[in-house]
Amino acid sequence: MADGMTxxxxxxxxxxxxxxxxxxxxxxxxxxxxxxxxxxxxxxxxPPYRSSLLRHPTKDLQQVDPEGIExxxxxxxxxxxxxxxxxxxIQRGGExxxxxxxxxxxxxxxxxxxxxxxxxEVWQANAGGRYIHQRDQHPxxxxxxxxxxxxxxxxxxxxxxxxxxxxxxxPWRNHHNAWRPAHIHFSVxxxxxxxxxxxxxxxxxxxxxxxxxxYQSIVDPRARERLxxxxxxxxxxxxxxxxxRWDIVLTGTHRTPLESDFEEDQS
Ligand SMILES: [Fe+2]
Numbered sequence: 001m002a003d004g005m006t007x008x009x010x011x012x013x014x015x016x017x018x019x020x021x022x023x024x025x026x027x028x029x030x031x032x033x034x035x036x037x038x039x040x041x042x043x044x045x046x047p048p049y050r051s052s053l054l055r056h057p058t059k060d061l062q063q064v065d066p067e068g069i070e071x072x073x074x075x076x077x078x079x080x081x082x083x084x085x086x087x088x089x090i091q092r093g094g095e096x097x098x099x100x101x102x103x104x105x106x107x108x109x110x111x112x113x114x115x116x117x118x119x120x121e122v123w124q125a126n127a128g129g130r131y132i133h134q135r136d137q138h139p140x141x142x143x144x145x146x147x148x149x150x151x152x153x154x155x156x157x158x159x160x161x162x163x164x165x166x167x168x169x170x171p172w173r174n175h176h177n178a179w180r181p182a183h184i185h186f187s188v189x190x191x192x193x194x195x196x197x198x199x200x201x202x203x204x205x206x207x208x209x210x211x212x213x214x215y216q217s218i219v220d221p222r223a224r225e226r227l228x229x230x231x232x233x234x235x236x237x238x239x240x241x242x243x244x245r246w247d248i249v250l251t252g253t254h255r256t257p258l259e260s261d262f263e264e265d266q267s
Contacts, residue, residue, distance in 0.1 A: 015176035018211060024048045025216045032219040040223040041257050048213035050174050066194045076119040076153060076189075086152035088122075088164040096146035098127025098165035100241040103201070103229065106158040107188050110252020114158025121151040121187040122162055129170030129182075138171050163241065169208055181208035181215060190250050197258045201246050202228045218257045226256055 008020050025048050032039065044056035089096055103122075107115040125131050126148060128140035146165060154160050167182045183200040190197070202215065206228075209215050218224035226249075235243020248256045 010176035013176050015173065015178075017176050018178070021048045021175050021178075021213060022211065025210075025213065028219060029216070039220055040218075040253070040255065042214075042217040042259055043219060046213060046217035048174075049217050050213075052217070070194055076117075078117070078153065081119065081151055081153050086150055086160075086162050088124075088146065088148065088150045088162065091147055091150075092145040094145040096126065096143045096165050098143075098146075098168075100163065101166050102161065102163050102235055102237065102241050102243045103184065103246060104159065104161040104235065104243070105229075105246040105248065107154050107160060107248045107250065108158050109190070109250050110255065114156070115154055115188070115190055115250060116156050116158055118154050118189045119151060119187075120154060120160040122149070122164070122184050124148045124164065124167040124184040125170050125182075127165050127168050129168030131170075136170075140168070140170070166203070166242075169206075174213060178213075179208055179211070181206040181212050186248065188248055188250070195250060197248070197250060197256065199248070199256055199258045200227060203244065204228055204231055223257050226254070 007017070009016055028046070028048070044052060046052050084090060089100060107118065107120065109115060123131075125136075126143045126146045128143070130136055130138065130140040130142055132142060132147060148167075150162055150164065152160050152162065164184070167184060169179045169182050172178050172180055181202055183202050185198070185200055187196065187198045189195060200214075202209070215224060215227070218227070229244040229246035232243045232245040235245060237243070250256070
């Protein structure tokens with residue numbers, strides 16, 4: 001910005017203001033548009049996401065051969081995961097506050113084949129945008145009836161299904177007045193331990209998308225839209241819950257953008 005430091009930073013927090021971030025997002029997006037090649041995964045060193053600059057890997061990944069058993073053994077068996085673990089609204093002896101939702105979809109490979117009987121884990125903020133986590137101390141109440149964690153196994157068609165509470169947006173310290181769009185974190189395994197995907201699911205029409213450096217770190221607009229669930233009125237249940245559908249594609253050109261574990265603690 002031409003006006004210098006006084007308008008670039010908030011005087012109380014010393015943090016940069018949103019327009020500084022917006023400008024960088026716009027610049028990167030423009031460069032991507034004119035570059036003419038597809039980039040479908042998030043950038044690990046994306047300047048508007050400030051801390052990514054210092055902690056992204058700077059060397060190539062070390063290739064190691066997986067143990068034989070990791071390549072063919074099922075990751076989780078039926079007995080490891082209880083039926084009730086997919087319902088985040090019944091874990092703490094009372095009903096959590098917020099809008100009840102159902103989130104379901106399929107986990108498939110690049111050919112559309114189901115990833116069967118594998119573990120899907122979710123974690124999320126409560127309706128007020130607060131996590132049960134020592135590092136989340138922003139002034140929004142914890143919900144004694146909500147842990148924000150659940151898991152299930154996909155069925156024979158690769159389907160998963162969770163009942164939960166719609167998470168709220170929450171602030172973070174990337175810049176002044178930075179807010180994450182509402183999201184649910186997902187971890188899925190493919191057919192073996194060597195295929196783990198960690199990503200985030202978003203809700204359609206969120207006004208924070210354009211402002212969020214994590215969402216925008218997937219610079220291709222079609223790729224980042226793959227992280228946005230679809231509202232599905234057929235899933236919505238009378239007098240009970242609204243429904244969202246979201247499929248996860250593990251491989252191929254329509255693969256769901258993933259993030260590496262090192263970003264987890266911030267987002
Ligand atoms: Fe998060």
